[in-house]
Amino acid sequence: MMSESVPIIQTVQLVKIYGSGENQVVALDGIDLTIDSGEFVAIMGPSGSGKSTLLNILACLDRPTRGQYILAGEDVSGYKRAQLAEIRSRQLGFVFQSYNLLPRLTALENVLLPLLYRREERLSHTERKEKALAVLESVGLADRAHHYPNQLSGGQQQRVAIARALINDPLLILADEPTGNLDSHASEEIIQLLINLNSRGRTIVMVTHEPDMARHARRVLMIRDGKLASDRKNGHHRETQSLASGEGRSS
Amino acid sequence: MIFGEVLKIAWDSLMANKLRSFLTMLGVIIGVAAVIVMVAISAGTEAAISEAINGLGSNLVFISSAFSRGGPTGGPQTMRGGLVYEDMTAIRERISGVAGVTVEQQTSVTVKYENTSLEDVMMVGATPDFPTVRDVRVEQGRFYNDTELERASKVVVLGKTVAGELFGETDPIGQTVSVNSIKLTVIGVMAEKGLVAGVDFDQQIYVPITLVFKKFMPAQFARIMGDRVRQIIVSVDPDADMDKVIEQITLLLANRHGVTLDSLDFTIRTQADIIATQESTTESFRTLLAWVAGVSLIVGGIGIMNIMLVSVTERTREIGLRQAVGAAPADIQVQFLMEALLLSLVGGLLGILAGIGGAYLFERLGGMRTVVLPYSIGFSFLSAALVGVFFGFLPAKQAADLDPIVALRHE
Ligand SMILES: Nc1ncnc2c1ncn2[C@@H]1O[C@H](COP(=O)(O)OP(=O)(O)OP(=O)(O)O)[C@@H](O)[C@H]1O
């Protein structure tokens, strides 16, 4: 019962050019990419090859210079900043290499931050707290809810950041080197968390340098000089995939 | 975004930097306090002045000679025009609704009793109605009466201080004093009245105006000018219609002087007119002060803008992160506007407290009369709010215009 896959991400000849004239840098040079619902994709490639640029565009944080980006059937390439913000709020969760938690907020407050900017189905104060607490619990940090970021280890901070990315129940989670600042033990924890999420149906796109991490993904994209160099599937995840897509996007 | 959350985030970020927030507010605090104190002081001064004017007597109508500036050819001042003593008598006899009429002719004189001599005493020539009109009382003896006025009797009523200085413990009634070497009999002593509008009533002496005309004015002067008076003061009966009385007086005097209503040779002003004039001058003064204080509010606003710009730079990453998790540019803008507004509103509230406290201190320690006007509180607080929104706008726009990627990379 291999599910008929629904494309979440579809890009057509995505081009991103920074600067102009002499200083012009072609960071993305015609990327055609399709990612289906429920996939776990790792993006690899040498430094400066355009991985972050691609991920930022996929995360609606940046806009392509040319080409099309269709997110869940919606062509967002020409969207204005406010519209992109709305898409980010409704459909996307982003995990940064450097966690990017707000230092003056507790773990709990950091996690519920995205709820404040939600435009529809707004929750009350207590509902927000309850939800944030539930998500924190799902990443195993319920007991650290009232700690501040500087009272948490790197791995814990990144788990808070993942909880934050999850709280709006997004279609897609994008992570730019989520384990880049962590040691191997913490990295392993984070990757297990992501695998777990994926196995419950969450679509994940992750940029990484480490083959060890990429090994966990079902599909690995290689980017070189802004072009898609290779696109291979890690076969050993087949069983979990069928199981996951059956479950859909429940959380 | 939810208003309560915007407020909370703004409040938290101000509290994260308490000293800085306070220093930023200081400009607004001082501006608001300055507006309130300045308005309070000028309103207090005004109240003191109008009380003083009211203290002169009640329901007064002042009739003054219009200055005649000579004929159209620019010749010497004409005889025509001006008020004479008989105008006063006519008003007294012919106008109804008048409680009292007097003229006042002041002359500086020297008063002697035995070996005591007082120089530069103000001698007021008036009529028996003077106590009614000026709202003063005789304490001892009596004021001169109509008969004494008619006969220009050599009698005098002394102000309290003058009586004290001349006679000490001795009973002054029936004694003779010499005023510029003319012997006058003391028939009364006035009750204490004190300083009103710069005139010390207790330092004056009072004689019938007719006596002034007869004995204290150069003879030839009186012959040419007639018994001229500068001003006639009418006290209108509280039950009478002030406007009616004024109209009757105008017609009477116009008739007596043979002038038309368009070319009156006298002016009539009521106490209310004088207070209104006084108020309009102090009010424009007050408005000026309020604007000066308003400028300091603007300076405070610039302080807010400055700190908000610093804050936007410092918090660039935070702005990027908020955008990344779904904040729209408008959310960011509202957030920073709220912070600026909060700075100015809290500053405004503290300024109101400081202003009221300052006005109180000026009254207690500075001996100044102050009246805190509610409108000055409302006006200054509203200005503070406007200042916050106005000067918060640019930083907020700058924050909202940040690109999330650029902001997230900022270090
Ligand atoms: N804002 C920018 N302005 C100009 N050039 C940029 C900008 N951002 C990225 N670039 C350039 O675009 C190219 C791709 O950058 P990108 O950050 O996507 O690389 P990356 O694959 O994520 O590298 P790394 O693995 O080191 O993170 C690089 O050559 C970089 O110098």
Ligand SMILES: [Mg+2]
């Ligand atoms: Mg990168």
